[in-house]
Amino acid sequence: MCDGDVMPAAALVIENLSFRYRDRQELAIHDISFQASPGEILLIAGASGCGKTTLIRCINGLVPRSYKGEMTGGVTILGEETKDWKLSQISQKIGTVLQDPERQILGTNVLNEVAFGLENLGIPREEIRQRVNEALKFLKIHQLSERETFTLSGGEKQKVALAGVLAMRPSILLLDEPLASLDPASAQDSLDTVRKLADEGMTVLIIEHRVEDVLRINPERVMFMSEGEIRYLGNLSGLSQVVDYREVKLPAKQILERARQDQPQAEITILPGAASSSDARSEAFGLNDSKAIVKFEDVAFGYEADVEVLHGLNLEIKRGDVIAVLGPNAAGKTTFVKHAIGLLKPKRGRVLVNGRDTKEASVAEIAGTLGYVFQSPSHMLFAPTVSEELSFGPHNLKHPQEQIETEVKEALRIVNLSDKEQDPPLALSFGQQKRVSIAAILAMQSRILVMDEPTAGQDYQNYMNFMDSILQLPGFEAILFITHDVDLAVIYANRVLIVNDGRLIADGRPQDVLRDFDRLKANRLVPTSLLSLNLERLNATGRFMRAEALAHV
Amino acid sequence: MLVAWKYRKRKSIIQWFDPRAWLIFYACFLVSTLAFWDVRFLLFFFVLALIVLFNSGVKWHEIRRAFLFIIAFITFFAILTFLTGRGGTELYTEEHLIREFKAPFSIFGWTPTLKITVERAFYAVTQFVRVGSIAIMTVLIPYSLNPALYGITFKGLGLPDKFAYAMDLTMRFIPTFARDFQLTMDAQRARGYELEKISGGVVEQVRKMGPIFVPVTIHAIIGSEDIIDAMDLRAFGVGPRTWLPVLKRDFKDRVLIWFGVAILIASLVLGFIGYGKFWVPEALLRLAGG
Known part of the structure; x- marks a missing residue:
């Protein structure tokens, strides 16, 4: 493990954190240590089951309060250890947006949904209204306030879920695969909002498989997890040197550079049952x-x-x-x-x-x-x-x-x-x-x-x-x-x-x-680095290929 | 949109009142209607229900399917009890025959026979009016009460925060549940499953519904974990909560509540002194030679 730049005044400190779920033999995460600073975006990547979600649950307090098990090590938020905090205390410091906004949204209309956490804390109505309006305006979704939540699109649901969290004014924001159900343009909108929040001083931890998408908003650091441990923690440039390009979706040019050092892979035969021709x-x-x-x-x-x-x-x-x-x-x-x-x-x-x-x-x-x-x-x-x-x-x-x-x-x-x-x-x-x-x-x-x-x-x-x-x-x-x-x-x-x-x-x-980027944009699609690379080399290749294959053309 | 709320803001007698007042009135109406088997009394409730229906602001095309189903359902059971004579026997002991139809054949010595009696005919009519009144008033509720206000309404009726919010959550997740149900239906139909062709006895039919019920249940259980997490993460249940919506009850709401309570008391008193039992017109009895 290598740590990146040391940042002052950590908002979040994780020290030697390990956790084993009550009904499991093996540890879900072990010996995790890192810090995150105000204004920092930390991207957490890794295969399914590598412990990312457990780490997030340890930070937001669901572990061990809702998910029982054996936890060692410590979580410190803004200088205070959270071990003896109630979930309601933690929820005012740490906001969490879950993967599926459909399940996270609890209110039948947007106003009720965004106000939910504040209502639970027993805050007076006037203050709730003010904070709800602030959150909706910040995310530029004020026009949705009277809408019924089931009528919202995927992107709108994601923003409403985020507004519900922001209304509680957390210092740290945890996002668990926030892009999973979004079209490329909606994903881009969401990520721009995340960047804006970080630029205003919030600490953001974002779990995402769509690594390349998140790299567009320049996260300060990247963490790569494997089998419950941190395999890499540092700046972006080091990531591609450490992880296998087949494990994490890196920008196409980085894959190309790495794949050049490897033997070319045999092309797969698509639909062998369809054509008499091999191609x-x-x-x-x-x-x-x-x-x-x-x-x-x-x-x-x-x-x-x-x-x-x-x-x-x-x-x-x-x-x-x-x-x-x-x-x-x-x-x-x-x-x-x-x-x-x-x-x-x-x-x-x-x-x-x-x-x-x-x-x-x-x-x-x-x-x-x-x-x-x-x-x-x-x-x-x-x-x-x-x-x-x-x-x-x-x-x-x-x-x-x-x-x-x-x-x-x-x-x-x-x-x-x-x-x-x-x-x-x-x-x-x-x-x-x-x-x-x-x-x-x-x-x-x-x-x-x-x-x-x-x-x-x-x-x-x-x-x-x-x-x-x-x-x-x-x-x-x-x-x-x-x-x-x-x-x-x-x-x-x-x-x-x-x-x-x-x-x-x-x-x-x-x-x-x-190849028509204007048309893609008009249909909420975002050109990727692999698409651009393929278009650059189309004259030579005659067709689209994966980045590893382009490395050997 | 595969699943949509029935509620709309409309020019409606129901929406004119505070939802708490309307629910109290509805409960009084329900209990009062159930207290009677005398169609003369039941007609009062039926007319009341029709007045509410025609002033509910709900368009016919919105409720057409629901009402056709209810009418078909009530008619089916009214006819079934009429034909078999098995309903209502606890309400009358004597039957007055109008006409009898005997099948021209026998099965193992049993000759199918249809007896048309005054009691059976009037029981079917009474049942239709009674269930119809309740159905009209019940069907209008989802079209008229704002789902966003269910929680505060039940809180206002005295339920604790957790129970009251459970009502809000139920309203919130009905469309999600319906969407999941539809997805599973589609997934299984795409594998050649034809729900409409399920045959066999009741147990067998339930067993054959497994391809629908098992995934829907499993999905609901998986989804509930996220819901619980989402609630925990936003401090649900840590103490008394503020309810952002505010309901206001005024004079007309108090009048409605007292009207409902008056109907209820009158119904109970009438029942206590022997009114409201199953009734058939004397003229019909004479027609049948009684």
């Missing part, structure tokens, strides 16, 4: 003239009679397509995808799956062609064993029993979970649950895999491995995924759709769609 990607680059499996003809839809949310979509999905659907929150991306799988039927126009109008087919009938994997596996897993979970779909589709057994075993083999056949799916790790949910679709023999935010909630290394393995699965003829991550489109897609306000804004090859 499905190039086949799909305009050369794919096969018959459409899915066809949208002037599709319009609205959840309410007089409000249209999709306005006349026209497109086709063909064999060999790897389609990334980009667009801001609430753009209609999920509504569009639900039409493809027949969960929603158009109010105008039609969707054809294998030439058949989805209005005349049940979702079960369409499931044989399109399999949909939802963002969170916990929304679908229910069976007592993985094997039963996987047989659920084929059983519903009335596959013969012998065929189901073969399909389940084959699906498990493909996702590398054959040894988990009799395990309860809900007892598996998040990554394994994701693979079970993919296997459930594979077992149904669906030809097209549809995924909603496939990488959300996973760390960089895990989600890249996950995407690599999914794209190489032999069972699918096409893949479509919704994402906020522009780099996923750059690395994996051979076709990009931009959807905004229920309209198809762009549809084409990644290098054609993503």
